[in-house]
Amino acid sequence: MQLDYLGDLRRTHPCGALRVSDAGKTVTLMGWVNRRRDHGNLIFIDLRDRTGITQIVFDTDQKDVLEKASQLRHEYVIAVTGVVKVREGEMVNRKVPTGEIELAVSELRLLNEAKTPPFSPADTTLPNEEVRLKYRYLDLRRPEMQHNIELRHKVALAIRNHLSERGFFEIETPFLTRSTPEGARDFLVPSRVHHGSFYALPQSPQLFKQILMISGCEKYFQIVRCFRDEDLRADRQLEFTQIDLEMTYPQQEQVFEVVEGFVGAAWKAAGITLPPKFARMTYDQAMEQYGSDKPDLRLPGLVDVKSSFPADALTTLQLDPAMPFVAVRIPKVGELSRKERDDNKALFTKKPGPKLIDDLKRLEKSWPEAVTKIRELTKAAADDFIVLVGGAAGEAKSAAQTRVARMAVYAAAGNLRMELARKYAAKHGAFNGDLKDAASYKFLWVTDFPMFEWDEEAQRWNAAHHPFTSPHEQDMEKVLEDRDLDAVRALAYDIVLNGMELGSGSVRIHRQDVQRQIFRALGMTEEEAKQRFGFFLEALEYGTPPHGGIALGLDRIIMLLAGGESLREVIPFPKTAKAVDMMVDAPTPVEQPQEDQLELMAAFPGLGNHEWELATTADNLLKAGDAILGNATLPRQSKQELVLALLYAKAYDDSRATIRLAKSGYGLQASVLAVQVYEAALNSMIVGADNELAAVLLMTVNNDVKSLARALKYMDLNEEQRKMLEEAMAVQVIGSWPTLEERVARLPDVLRPKYEAFLPLYETYSQWQLSVLAGRVGGLTSKEWTVQLGRSNEAVAFALRVVVDYFSDVVRVVAGLFGKDPAPLEAWEKAATKVLQQV
RNA sequence: GGGGACGUAGUUCAGUUGGUUAGAACGCUGCCCUGUCACGGCAGAGGCCGCGGGUUCGAGUCCCGUCGUCCCCGCCA
Numbered sequence: 001m002q003l004d005y006l007g008d009l010r011r012t013h014p015c016g017a018l019r020v021s022d023a024g025k026t027v028t029l030m031g032w033v034n035r036r037r038d039h040g041n042l043i044f045i046d047l048r049d050r051t052g053i054t055q056i057v058f059d060t061d062q063k064d065v066l067e068k069a070s071q072l073r074h075e076y077v078i079a080v081t082g083v084v085k086v087r088e089g090e091m092v093n094r095k096v097p098t099g100e101i102e103l104a105v106s107e108l109r110l111l112n113e114a115k116t117p118p119f120s121p122a123d124t125t126l127p128n129e130e131v132r133l134k135y136r137y138l139d140l141r142r143p144e145m146q147h148n149i150e151l152r153h154k155v156a157l158a159i160r161n162h163l164s165e166r167g168f169f170e171i172e173t174p175f176l177t178r179s180t181p182e183g184a185r186d187f188l189v190p191s192r193v194h195h196g197s198f199y200a201l202p203q204s205p206q207l208f209k210q211i212l213m214i215s216g217c218e219k220y221f222q223i224v225r226c227f228r229d230e231d232l233r234a235d236r237q238l239e240f241t242q243i244d245l246e247m248t249y250p251q252q253e254q255v256f257e258v259v260e261g262f263v264g265a266a267w268k269a270a271g272i273t274l275p276p277k278f279a280r281m282t283y284d285q286a287m288e289q290y291g292s293d294k295p296d297l298r299l300p301g302l303v304d305v306k307s308s309f310p311a312d313a314l315t316t317l318q319l320d321p322a323m324p325f326v327a328v329r330i331p332k333v334g335e336l337s338r339k340e341r342d343d344n345k346a347l348f349t350k351k352p353g354p355k356l357i358d359d360l361k362r363l364e365k366s367w368p369e370a371v372t373k374i375r376e377l378t379k380a381a382a383d384d385f386i387v388l389v390g391g392a393a394g395e396a397k398s399a400a401q402t403r404v405a406r407m408a409v410y411a412a413a414g415n416l417r418m419e420l421a422r423k424y425a426a427k428h429g430a431f432n433g434d435l436k437d438a439a440s441y442k443f444l445w446v447t448d449f450p451m452f453e454w455d456e457e458a459q460r461w462n463a464a465h466h467p468f469t470s471p472h473e474q475d476m477e478k479v480l481e482d483r484d485l486d487a488v489r490a491l492a493y494d495i496v497l498n499g500m501e502l503g504s505g506s507v508r509i510h511r512q513d514v515q516r517q518i519f520r521a522l523g524m525t526e527e528e529a530k531q532r533f534g535f536f537l538e539a540l541e542y543g544t545p546p547h548g549g550i551a552l553g554l555d556r557i558i559m560l561l562a563g564g565e566s567l568r569e570v571i572p573f574p575k576t577a578k579a580v581d582m583m584v585d586a587p588t589p590v591e592q593p594q595e596d597q598l599e600l601m602a603a604f605p606g607l608g609n610h611e612w613e614l615a616t617t618a619d620n621l622l623k624a625g626d627a628i629l630g631n632a633t634l635p636r637q638s639k640q641e642l643v644l645a646l647l648y649a650k651a652y653d654d655s656r657a658t659i660r661l662a663k664s665g666y667g668l669q670a671s672v673l674a675v676q677v678y679e680a681a682l683n684s685m686i687v688g689a690d691n692e693l694a695a696v697l698l699m700t701v702n703n704d705v706k707s708l709a710r711a712l713k714y715m716d717l718n719e720e721q722r723k724m725l726e727e728a729m730a731v732q733v734i735g736s737w738p739t740l741e742e743r744v745a746r747l748p749d750v751l752r753p754k755y756e757a758f759l760p761l762y763e764t765y766s767q768w769q770l771s772v773l774a775g776r777v778g779g780l781t782s783k784e785w786t787v788q789l790g791r792s793n794e795a796v797a798f799a800l801r802v803v804v805d806y807f808s809d810v811v812r813v814v815a816g817l818f819g820k821d822p823a824p825l826e827a828w829e830k831a832a833t834k835v836l837q838q839v
Numbered sequence: 840g841g842g843g844a845c846g847u848a849g850u851u852c853a854g855u856u857g858g859u860u861a862g863a864a865c866g867c868u869g870c871c872c873u874g875u876c877a878c879g880g881c882a883g884a885g886g887c888c889g890c891g892g893g894u895u896c897g898a899g900u901c902c903c904g905u906c907g908u909c910c911c912c913g914c915c916a
Contacts, residue, residue, distance in 0.1 A: 035876080042873035059873065074866085093876055116867060118849055123865080124877065125851050130908050184915055204916095230915045465916085494916080504916050553916090566909095577909065 001071055004109035009079055016052020020100050022084045029054060029103060030079040030111070032141065033072050034122045043069045047080065047103075048121070050146045053096055056080050056103040065108050075114035075121075075138075081107040129568070133582035136573060148570050151270060152558045156223055158269035159243055162262045168219040168245060173208035175225070180206050181466050181533070185229035187238075201227035204551060207536050209246040210468065210508055213547035214539050221245035223554060232577050234566040235500075235556060243503075243557075246549030252491055252507060255550055256280075256445055259495060259503070263443070263552075270561045272436060278443035278495070286446050287407055288324070291414015293449070296499025297442035298430040299421050300378070302326040302413050305388060308373035314390075316366070319355060322402065323391025324409050328417045329378045331428045333385035344387075347419035353405055354412030357388040385420070389413035403486065404454075418499065431498075435563045444496045448472070451479070451490040452521065460523040461485055465492040467518055469506040470548075480517055495552065502557060505550025512540045611662070614800035618659050621804060622652065625811040644684060644814050651680035651810040655803045662796045674802035681806035684813045 012027045034048035043058040043066060058069040072078065082105040093099030119127045121141040126132065132139040139145060160170065176199040179186050186200035202208075204226050212220045222244045232238065245258065260278055267274045279297070286293055289301040306314075306325040314321050336344070341358060348356045357363065364371040380386055391409045425431045433440025451471050452461040463469065471479050472489040479488055491507035509515045515537065519529040529537065558570040568574040575581050658674045808829060 037875045037878050038872085039875065039878075040872040042875080044875050044878085046876075053876095055876065057874085087874090091874060091876095095876080099876085116849070120850090120866075122877085123850075125865085127850055128845090128908065131850075133908090228915065231913085233915085234910070236915070501916065551916090576907090578907085580907095582908095 001110065001113055003113070004079075004111065006079065006109070006111060009081070009109065011079070014051035015047050015049040015054045016098060018054055018084055018098050018101050018103070020086055023086045023101065025084050026081065027084055027103065028079060028081045029056070031077070032121075033074060033076045033078065034120075035074075036072055038070060041066070044102075045069065045072060046122070047078070048141075050150075052098060052143075054098045054101075054103060055093070056082065056105050057085075058105050058108070061104075062106060065105060068108050068110070069105070072110075073114065073116070075117055075141075076110065077112040077114070079109040079111055080105045129576075130582060133568075133574070133576065136583045140572060145569075148558065148562045148564070149572065151562055152554075152570060154269040155266045155558060155561065156554065158265040159262045160223065162265035163219075163221045163245065163258075166219070166258065166261065168221040168247075169217060170222055171212060171217060171220050172222065173202070173205040173212075173224070175201055177202055177208075179532075180204060181468070187227045187229050203228050204242060205244055206466065206468070207533070209244060209549060210547065211536070211539055213246055213248050213508075214542070214544045219245075219247045220549075232575065232579060234568075235559070237555070237567050237571060237574055238579055240567070240571075241554040242551045243554050244549070244551040246547060248545045248547045250507060250546070250548045252447065252493060252548070255493075255505060255507075255548055259550060259552070263495075263557075266557060267438070267441070267561070272438050272441070272561075274438050274441065274443070278445055280445045280447060282448040283446055283450065283489075284448070287410045287414075291326075291410040291412070291417060292499070293446055294494065294496040294499055294501045295414075295444060295446075296418065296421070297444060298433070298498060299417070299428070300329050300331065302328060302389075302410070302417065303374075303378045305370075305374045305377060308370040308377065309367060310370075313367055313370065315393075317357065317390070318393045319390040320393045322406075324406055324413075325388065325390040326410070326413050327374055327378050328387050328389060328413055328420065329380055330385045330417070330420045330424055331381065331430075332383050333420075333424045333427050334383045336385065344420065344423075347423070348389075348416050349412040351408065351412070353392060354409045355390050355392040356412075356416070357390065360386055360388075363388075385424070387416070387420075389416065435561070440498075441560075442498055446494045446496055447492075448489045449492040449494070450486065451475070451488040451492075452485045454486065461521055463518070463522060465490055465504070465506050467522060467524075468508045468515070470509045470514070471518075476514070479514065479521065482517075482521060485521060491548070493550070495550070497560065500556065500560070503550050503552030505548065507546070507548030510540070510544040510546045512537065515540060611796045611800065614797060614804065615659055615663050618655065618662075618800050618803045618807075621807055622655055622659070625652065625807060644817055647680050647684045648810060648814045651677050651684070651807055654680065655807045658799050658803050662799045674799040677802055677810075678806040681809045681813075684810050 009028060011030045013022075013029060015029055015031045018027065029047055029049075031047040031049040034046040034053055036046075037044040041060050045056050045058070046053045047056050058066045060066060080103060082103045084101050085104050087093075087100055087102055091102075117138050118131055118135055119138065121138060121143075140149070164170070176189060179200040180203050184203050186203065188198040188200055191197045191199060205222065205224060209220050209222075222242075224242055224244050225239050226242050227239050229238065230236070243262070247255070247258070256278070260276065264274050264276065281289070281295070283293055286295050288304075289295070290297075291302055295301070303326060304324065305327045306321075309317075309325075311321075314325070319325060345356065345358060348354070360371055360374075374380075374386065374388075378384075378386060389409060389412055391405060421428070421430070450464050451469065453464045454460075455462045470491045472491060475488045478484045493505060494501050495503045509518065516526075516529075519526075555567045555570055558564075559567055562570055564570055573581065573583065580586070654674070654677050658677065
């Protein structure tokens with residue numbers, strides 16, 4: 001079809017703007033064909049842009065234009081000029097804002113055509129997420145997505161303006177930086193200039209914003225991208241946006257005021273007026289009243305019912321009188337069947353300690369007054385559902401455990417409360433509040449978090465927030481004297497909305513004596529602290545003002561305001577649960593011209609050119625092997641086929657692990673694992689009954705190990721090397737096969753004679769070969785034998801050579817037996833030989 | 840790493856106890872239609888039933904594996 005040029009045509013109005021008051025005007029609209037209704041001599045088209053839809057009309061008044069309009073299809077881009085006409089009577093469409101007018105077109109320019117899209121932005125039912133993400137540009141054309149994008153812009157702008165008006169400066173901090181003290185995995189970026197060193201992408205600008213306070217910036221904020229290399233969820237993406245702020249000389253309350261201010265401005269931008277102040281609650285109160293540090297206030301809290309019972313009742317119920325005993329009430333659930341009650345039991349924690357009493361009717365038989373009292377205390381209506389949670393008798397032993405045990409009971413009750421609330425959401429309706437109604441948003445500040453958490457596994461204290469959080473001034477003595485650490489409260493706070501944590505912050509430590517003491521309490525030595533935060537500790541020493549701040553998740557805020565179930569609804573280009581961008585198809589293996597390889601190699605210290613080439617070759621070999629066979633595609637009809645398929649799978653897994661270890665420079669560990677590859681190679685020869693090839697293989701294996709032995713140097717072992725040795729041994733144990741006898745015993749009868757014929761040969765060579773590396777590594781403890789453990793190019797090269805040499809043998813033998821064509825391997829093998837000969 | 844749900848036409852879905860030629864709606868193509876607005880009518884095209892094995896006389900349907908998407912646990916403020 002003939003396309004038109006835009007020429008000097010200008011758009012006079014967006015598609016969502018025209019009203020009756022514009023009647024008679026000659027206007028020009030541009031946009032997409034959203035929908036067409038072709039009546040032959042009368043054509044309606046809904047023209048769409050981000051502002052909305054206008055109906056445009058073509059009729060026989062202009063035959064040539066009508067003719068042209070009949071060619072239009074979904075998502076064609078057009079420009080139209082015409083006169084705005086008022087629609088009358090039946091012709092009005094009350095469903096759209098522009099429904100009282102239409103445009104009688106006199107000129108149509110076709111700016112672009114479109115392939116038939118996999119789905120149309122005008123569709124009423126959505127395709128699945130995969131399709132939406134792949135064709136994200138089509139998905140984003142949908143009015144809902146346009147709305148979310150606009151909402152996000154407006155909210156961010158309102159926050160910026162609000163904070164700017166209150167003296168906050170938006171200041172940028174680096175993306176290429178070093179690891180900050182949050183607990184998540186960092187994204188790492190190898191440095192080209194500094195071989196073997198990495199930048200980390202920030203999990204948050206925590207230390208930078210504190211440094212800005214030390215730098216005299218007084219009030220900082222930033223709407224900033226943060227990165228965390230963790231598994232994704234509906235409400236978690238690899239990269240997400242925080243509203244980050246920090247200020248000097250703050251009372252905790254001042255931070256709250258600032259946040260209440262900009263959150264109010266944000267909600268205002270979404271057309272909702274929030275009350276000026278949010279509720280406040282201490283951590284202990286939150287736990288006792290809701291069994292959660294992020295209480296959802298839309299439903300009734302827990303109610304202490306201990307006083308309802310006579311003293312002996314607790315004993316009869318096998319409850320610990322020192323533990324909490326609370327009622328969980330879910331409104332309007334109504335009668336439950338026996339089966340449903342049993343199902344609900346499964347929602348209760350499996351941990352020992354907390355105990356569930358879910359049958360109030362039975363309870364009523366023994367203590368009728370108690371149950372009446374409970375109904376009173378909980379203000380329960382007749383159709384409300386109530387269960388009780390207490391602490392099982394005899395669980396908490398020491399006084400120190402009591403607080404933990406009490407919290408566990410509350411937490412169990414709190415969890416059950418939310419599980420039941422979600423399950424019966426349709427009945428109580430508390431979660432279906434009107435998005436536009438301020439009452440649907442229950443904000444809450446949770447304050448006075450504990451400063452430390454006891455880590456049972458590591459047997460030490462952890463910082464509950466992060467190690468720069470200031471303790472309460474009243475609790476400072478305990479910190480400085482290193483006592484009662486579990487009772488120390490932090491000046492840390494969370495902002496919670498409808499049971500979701502929106503943000504988290506604290507007043508920070510500004511005195512180096514306190515900071516030093518905190519590190520000590522956390523079991524960090526001076527050196528460790530210096531190594532991780534040296535620059536920051538030094539900065540603290542140059543007159544640091546008291547400061548504090550907070551960070552809120554912008555994506556979550558937008559999601560809640562948009563009524564979305566997932567962050568993907570409010571992030572234009574999100575990633576899937578497996579961390580893939582479906583549109584651009586990231587991440588991808590990199591096509592590697594030599595220079596790029598060198599850059600990456602630089603990230604792996606100690607790996608030489610030749611070793612890198614070997615690693616790449618081995619990688620390609622694995623790919624080639626899998627293309628020919630494919631672990632999953634091997635038939636497994638006979639026992640022999642099963643054994644071969646398993647052998648191939650093992651060789652593949654070990655090869656892959658070997659290459660990974662080798663690339664990281666862990667030569668010896670890789671070598672130990674590589675032994676498993678030729679073990680598998682050997683076994684496949686034997687099962688395949690290719691005795692001659694197996695014998696040759698044994699000889700070359702022998703030579704390989706000998707040459708490795710020659711290459712390695714004798715030297716003393718230090719502490720680090722000893723640790724690596726243990727690691728290497730662990731790898732050996734994990735990767736080890738059953739003994740020879742066990743293996744023979746497992747073989748099908750047909751195969752056993754063949755295998756047994758091999759035993760002498762096998763025992764002479766392979767048994768010895770297998771034990772060579774492990775044995776020699778073991779010998780390291782006697783300080784006779786060593787390498788630069790984990791950093792030896794010789795060991796790396798050996799491991800990779802083993803993979804390259806023998807994995808292809810496995811592939812060839814297995815392919816032969818399964819009747820697959822090993823030809824694709826040949827081209828690769830030529831290339832591999834070349835690399836191998838370079839040694 | 841573990842658990843669950845799903846995978847059939849471009850899209851959303853149906854497909855009985857395993858049984859003839861795998862269906863519907865929307866979309867697409869062609870023709871007709873001057874007041875529709877999720878327009879309507881007639882005709883038509885469109886399927887590796889995700890992929891690989893197995894069981895069976897016979898598999899979209901049963902079994903095993905694998906890949907992908909979503910949700911949850913672990914992990915992560």
